[in-house]
Amino acid sequence: MSSTSSEYVQKITKRSEDFAAWYNDVVLGAQLADYSPVRGMMVYRPYGYAIWENIQKLLDARFKATGVVNAYFPLLIPESLLRKEAEHVEGFNPQVAWVTHGGNEELEERLAVRPTSEAIIMQMYSKWVQSYRDLPILINQWNSVVRWELHTRLFLRTAEFLWQEGHTLHASAEEATERTLLMLEVYRSFLEEDLAIPVIPGRKTPSERFPGAAETYTVEALMGDGRALQSATSHDFADHFAKAFDITFLDKDGERKYGYTTSWGLSTRTIGGIIMVHGDDSGLIIPPKVAPIQVVVVPIWRSEEDKQKVLEHIDRIKEVLGDSFRLHIDLSEEKTPGWKFNEWELKGVPVRLEVGPRDVANSAVVLVRRDNRDKSQVPLNDLVVRLQQTLADIQQSLFDRAKQFRDEHTFECESVAQMLEVLDNKRGFIYAGWCGSDECEAAVKEETRATIRVVPLAQPEDPGTCIRCGNKAQVKVYFARAY
């Protein structure tokens, strides 16, 4: 085929020109996902789903290292169960899809397609737990949930999304709080080390808590357009759900006591985060640890004679690399090498190996980094080690670059006027004092469309004054406009 590479790239809007259009172009162009005929629901295409599979593998191992096991609970939840915890049902009711008919009959009680699984899981825990010896219970499930959304965006907000939800039950309030914070730290390290996304761990304000939670913790990240993305949350429920679902146990001292529960989740919206934190005008840049393809090989030849030599050389490369990397060799003949370069850049493959007649002669390959486009010739003998180093370096560089961007887009402000100016012109996080009142929080939101994203765990000795009322601040917080 005669299509040139530029035709291919033309389809992608420039990131600097229109971030939202660029985002959609990249998601569709790289075939991560597609719209579906079901309102608000998307299709996870194989290349996008492969990122999720890598996320699952890495995060699941981190969970299991803390003693968590997986299980699966029913998709449909009777309305009466959902109503047991008052705040919880109030929070989710407007978003529930209801099953009213099964087979050809109307149901006596309608069933919610789970928007989250606290209700059904707590009901089972109340049955399973008798004694302190049965505690703690540390269960996670990988599934999808449905939340009726009117305004949807691929990966970021959809009526159905894939996620994991962990639910634990403990004998004491302290142990539950400890677990909530432990899982927050699991998310922080996973996001920073595996997805190369720097995050700020901390609390949500009371008005932003998960329905039913005593405390909600979050890890908050800054996207390439200066808006924030809540990347995972961890909730400390104290005994709220245990009381609502009558989860009690016989303690060591012979007394019957209520348990303490937590829940914590991370969803496929983190794939949106990967795109928006690392991508550039050419498309995706996927961190090596979760890239479906870490290394792509593109052959180059002009004559039939060259072709044979290049293909033989590629066989040697395959042999040298073995199973050490997630490797793809692009042998398709209907595309030019230039077209392929652009396609694999759009798809964000961290390293490209170009193999032409000159490389055959030198027993080498040309290695091109996706992140900074550095190009170097590497002897075949050094290839495994150089690829290991390069992938590790790309992983670290992506994190450093994102952190530098975040630091450069974090602004200390002392008034709402100043904050508005920053939000409209420079975009990013506003780091400022807050007196702790709902009133000031709501007023800032009203005036700026920015919310308190996170009250960081790490606090300065003197938080200064409240950005809105000027009174003494209780804490320093991060404000931002958010996804």
Place this chain on the structure above:
Amino acid sequence: MSSTSSEYVQKITKRSEDFAAWYNDVVLGAQLADYSPVRGMMVYRPYGYAIWENIQKLLDARFKATGVVNAYFPLLIPESLLRKEAEHVEGFNPQVAWVTHGGNEELEERLAVRPTSEAIIMQMYSKWVQSYRDLPILINQWNSVVRWELHTRLFLRTAEFLWQEGHTLHASAEEATERTLLMLEVYRSFLEEDLAIPVIPGRKTPSERFPGAAETYTVEALMGDGRALQSATSHDFADHFAKAFDITFLDKDGERKYGYTTSWGLSTRTIGGIIMVHGDDSGLIIPPKVAPIQVVVVPIWRSEEDKQKVLEHIDRIKEVLGDSFRLHIDLSEEKTPGWKFNEWELKGVPVRLEVGPRDVANSAVVLVRRDNRDKSQVPLNDLVVRLQQTLADIQQSLFDRAKQFRDEHTFECESVAQMLEVLDNKRGFIYAGWCGSDECEAAVKEETRATIRVVPLAQPEDPGTCIRCGNKAQVKVYFARAY
């Protein structure tokens, strides 16, 4: 605690006395699953779900080795899509759970909670495919489906179940048929090699085909009570769905043509198969390849001094075994060793290592096989190799034993009267001739409650006469009463 092992085991009905009660006792007692407050839906508890995770890992690798990739499609399917293929909707309509309300509003069109995903996936394929270059598409998804069932049984028949469903699209009828048979072979080898369940691969009769299929293939297994279990199916749709969903492509010759599709699935009912094929009066026996715990270590001591020595010896064992096996060390102090032996037998762990003071003195352990209770002392130095051999041997022995049972419970019959006698007294497969008529098939079912489970791929030269009408048989088939 003072509970003795016999108290624990008392709870399990004897397999020989009441197979159905034994099955339920084992599922609940081994904590594989539990009933839920949602009618017909079960909870997959961590120990049961861990078997499914191992199944997923092994089967997914087998799929990927044939070029299949994973993806995810929406849970809810608009009724109009489900109606596009006439036979398909007729087959599933009575089993569909319907979502009629989203948030607080009634939907304009009701949405089916997927009973299977042909409709939504074919709709996407019709959008994605333009040219022969886009073919084949080889996609699988791991998910849950909902089919409204009145009579449910844990793992075997539930209103929601976990499974995988693969959906492929091809340029020719031959290629689709080839893929259908390839996936049947993947299931056969997986069931026999990984689950140690011998199966008979073959076709379903037209009356037992999947709704919309041109041909349905199955792998059929015999359970310990002589009833059959359909363990996986693979469907060749020819161009039925392509025509219903207008899936066309521009072929090499410049002509626009319809595609050819297949689908194939295996569900968590195979866990029911594992229980019913391998289990015994003491509970589960899980084939080593999918056992959540392959080796359990039970310490034995009477004095505090012995305890220290035994625990040190167990540390050495841990070190020697490293990550080579899925290992659990049962250090709980509230249970006696005898209690633990019974508990881990109930849970079907293939190998138990007993470690007492004498083993410390001998630098050895006592190895006990779950399948035949063989007991031997093994020096610590030989332990890794002995465990590898023993686990491989258990895997093979379970298969051999199941195959021998099946062979002993397969009966050639020449009349319906003879067949009835076998079904009522000996139970098992009836191997007999069939003339190929719907009439004889239906009559046998009516008279014996046994159906044609499978028309085996391997056929004798002379199939003899039809068991019902006595005319010349077209094929030899396996009849059985089934789950």
